[in-house]
Amino acid sequence: MIETRDVNERMNTALDMDSLLIDWIDVEGRISRISDREARELAIDPRTVIGMPLESVYSGVSASLIRAVARGERTADRSFPVWMNSGPYGEMAMVASAFADGPNGLAILKQPLTPPTLGIGAELVERVEILSQMIGAATDACWCIEFLEPVDTSLAEEEIVEQIFRNRSRWRACNEAMSRLYRVPDDQDFNTQPVSRYFPATEINRRMVRDLVRSNYRLDRAQAVDRRHDNSEMLVENDFRAAVKDGLLIRLWGTTRDIGIHRKREQQLYDRAETMLDILSATPDPILVISDDGLLQAANPAAETAWGRPVDQMLGRPLQHFVETRNVLEKLLQAALEEEEAGDSECDLVIISASDSRDSWRFRAARIEGEMRRYVLTARKKPRRKSRLTAQEALS
Missing domain, CATH: 3.30.450.20 (PAS domain)
Known part of the structure; x- marks a missing residue:
């Protein structure tokens, strides 16, 4: 029989191999280490994700599963599918296995899944392409904010509002119309920009988020004052939808319209009407x-x-x-x-x-x-x- 110490030494040796996609998760469900190969495959700096929530590397559902395994709340299957965040807004399907690695925490070993391996990959890829093309070609500005640190919806209203603006988040799958609306230069990707750059925590935006919380995270025609890439203000109207799982706000998405032009036109018409009323009253x-x-x-x-x-x-x-x-x-x-x-x-x-x-x-x-x-x-x-x-x- 092989001694447990030898098994652990061999496993640790294998886990240190640069050819493997692997990361280590602590008991709190945060990333404690990531292999060089995984960092290269996901196009991230391994130093920036240490101590970060799993959503900075895994998609929301996969992160929830791994976090529950790390905390001992459930047992992982011998192998299970996960989705990794690849690049600014892409995702990569993988099959994963979880191993207890002593003081290093939970080791998640992964292998990329190609469409032939998935079997249904071709159909899945086609559906994703169709949805991506529909959103990308839309004339309305479509956006999604994903919270790398999910927002606890059980908190008091003001704390929820604070977390929505304070917690780490990122843009995902925002279309070209969104870039045009906010006047992002052609050589820059909107999805890589900080969320707070365009959606600042101003008082009017906080009021809108309060309305969103009170409406159970579904709100239409909500007005806000956003900022364009050049820092100029823009009056917009938003339609909001949300993904809330296990009491945590994972992402917000919706559409945005610039109503500043229409508001200016309305004001001009109002001013003209007031002038005409003054003239008619004096006639x-x-x-x-x-x-x-x-x-x-x-x-x-x-x-x-x-x-x-x-x-x-x-x-x-x-x-x-x-x-x-x-x-x-x-x-x-x-x-x-x-x-x-x-x-x-x-x-x-x-x-x-x-x-x-x-x-x-x-x-x-x-x-x-x-x-x-x-x-x-x-x-x-x-x-x-x-x-x-x-x-x-x-x-x-």
Whole structure:
């Protein structure tokens, strides 16, 4: 029988071989050592991962399995599949075996799995390619934040928010539209950039994350102020989804839209509307807006003053209710049509004021372009005709 000491010495000798993909995990489930070959295969600096959580090397599900084995919470099969993080956003399928290596902790020995070895590899690769192509070709900015240090969702709200911004994280599988949105130079990969560079822990962003936590990590049309690559601010709108496993937030993903341009346009339209309201309010002649079926939709203060009716009592009612002249809508629509064709058309209407007096007003009508056909009316009071007696008296 071979002594246990000899077995351990032989195993340790094998584990030190540079040709093996191997890392060592401590009882807390953190990386304590990594072989040179594994560092080369995964394109990482072995010194930077010491003491780091398993998610810095393994995908989320694989990390959870290995952590449970290291803590003695479950027993690993003789061999089991794992996914390793390779490069900035790639993954590599491997078959792993776990060995207890005394004071060195748990040794995870791995061998890459090629598509032929997997059997279903060709179909799996095709599906991954299809999804990658769909996301890559999307015009919307698609992103994913993976937490190398998962966030404990059992904590108080403010601590969860703090961990989302503080815990180590990285971008994964962000598409070209994301790079364009944040103006990342063509020679740089968005996925290798720090998350905090574009998603800083500002107060408005913290409020958005609070809303995300309160909505159970599913939130749409959430506004934030991000930073572009050149450090300029950008008002964006996000749709959030999340992966939470065993009470730990592993990743967030979603889409982002620049709404700064639309907000600026809205402000310009608002300013123009305010200016127009000021002009209309100062205009001494009544101005009305009616719908295609004759309902009063807007009126300026001059209309209220001229006819003695509060505007809010006129809105939504047919204009015919305040006009003694018959077929008022047909007359106005005809006037609007002639205005478009000849450029000069008017019609006279008798308006009934709140005091029940009648006065003749001359109206001009013009159609407003838009999805809903509307008409703007301007009115000017016609002077009363002098009686014949009065005229004769004036001549005498």
